[in-house]
Amino acid sequence: MTKPPGRTARKKVAPPEPIMPAPTPDVAPEPLAEIVPPAPVPVAPDEAAPTAAPVMQGMPVALQQMLMGQQRPPAHRIYVSFSAEINAHTTESLIALCSQHVNQGVKEIYLMVSTPGGAVMNGLNLYNVLRAFPIKLITHNVGNVDSIGNAVFLAGEERYACQHSTFMFHGVGFSLPNATHFEEKSLRERLLSVLADQKRIGSIIGERTSLKKGEIGSLFKEARTKDADYARRVGIVHDIRDAEIPEGAPVFALVFQR
Numbered sequence: 001m002t003k004p005p006g007r008t009a010r011k012k013v014a015p016p017e018p019i020m021p022a023p024t025p026d027v028a029p030e031p032l033a034e035i036v037p038p039a040p041v042p043v044a045p046d047e048a049a050p051t052a053a054p055v056m057q058g059m060p061v062a063l064q065q066m067l068m069g070q071q072r073p074p075a076h077r078i079y080v081s082f083s084a085e086i087n088a089h090t091t092e093s094l095i096a097l098c099s100q101h102v103n104q105g106v107k108e109i110y111l112m113v114s115t116p117g118g119a120v121m122n123g124l125n126l127y128n129v130l131r132a133f134p135i136k137l138i139t140h141n142v143g144n145v146d147s148i149g150n151a152v153f154l155a156g157e158e159r160y161a162c163q164h165s166t167f168m169f170h171g172v173g174f175s176l177p178n179a180t181h182f183e184e185k186s187l188r189e190r191l192l193s194v195l196a197d198q199k200r201i202g203s204i205i206g207e208r209t210s211l212k213k214g215e216i217g218s219l220f221k222e223a224r225t226k227d228a229d230y231a232r233r234v235g236i237v238h239d240i241r242d243a244e245i246p247e248g249a250p251v252f253a254l255v256f257q258r
Contacts, residue, residue: 077108079245081253086118086148091126093254098133108136111156112243114165117147120172120197124148127204130155140243141165141228151201154208154236161228161237170223172197209235 078101084090098109111130117123130137130152139156146168153159153167161167172194182190202216211219211234218224231237245251 075106075250077110077249078106079110079112079249079251081112081142081251083112083114083143084254084256086115086123086126086152088119088122090118090254090256091122093256094126095129097252097254098130098135102133102135106135108138109133110138110140112140112142113145113149113153114141114143115145115149115152117149117168120148120201122148123151124200126152127155141167141231141237142243144168148201150236151204154204159237160239160241160243161231162242163228163240165228166225167227167231167236168223168225169219171220172201211235 080094080097082090082094101109136158137156138158138160139153140159141153141161142165143162144166145153147170150167150169174190174194198220202213202220205211205216206213215234226236228237228240232240
């Protein structure tokens with residue numbers, strides 16, 4: 001009998017064996033080439049960049065100069081010589097000098113004073129401004145302190161006088177141009193102004209010394225000159241001593257045309 005037609009059986013074919021890559025010997029990787037920075041190009045001195053340290057950025061110029069050794073630090077105390085009449089020009093000059101150094105950090109001003117007095121308005125201005133500064137003010141009579149100069153002198157927190165110095169007190173007055181005409185009203189106005197100025201000066205003397213109101217009034221009426229011993233006795237000065245300026249201390253002399 002013949003077999004009916006049908007599918008023929010396929011031969012099983014074995015899968016190919018995997019081909020394993022041949023082992024390669026251990027080889028160290030080649031090192032990366034070293035990157036060498038280019039040599040700096042020399043720069044001419046006038047083309048050099050500024051050498052200020054970044055930490056100084058934002059600092060005040062004066063402080064930068066101080067740290068770089070270009071400016072000395074502000075002195076703790078300065079010495080000022082004022083030997084002049086008290087008027088608008090001398091008053092503004094002294095206030096300007098003191099203001100400048102207060103802004104620079106000065107803590108003490110040693111003011112050596114000799115003055116014949118001057119305008120009451122300017123003297124009281126000086127007294128108030130000198131006392132307003134956030135410093136220790138030391139005043140020293142190195143000659144004569146007269147008239148409204150006494151009020152300026154009393155602005156000092158510490159006050160001294162040389163042995164042969166003097167203090168002169170007198171009442172407030174005024175000068176008149178030629179051919180000045182007065183009536184009762186104008187005379188009363190002048191008198192009230194004089195009395196008001198004397199009251200202001202007297203109140204300063206009373207606050208800053210041990211003098212009583214009656215004693216101050218006598219000084220004004222009698223126009224008396226007092227020595228350093230009297231000034232120490234009544235508290236105008238705290239001591240009698242010569243003025244001494246240490247070597248190397250900053251000294252400023254206000255010089256005015258006469």
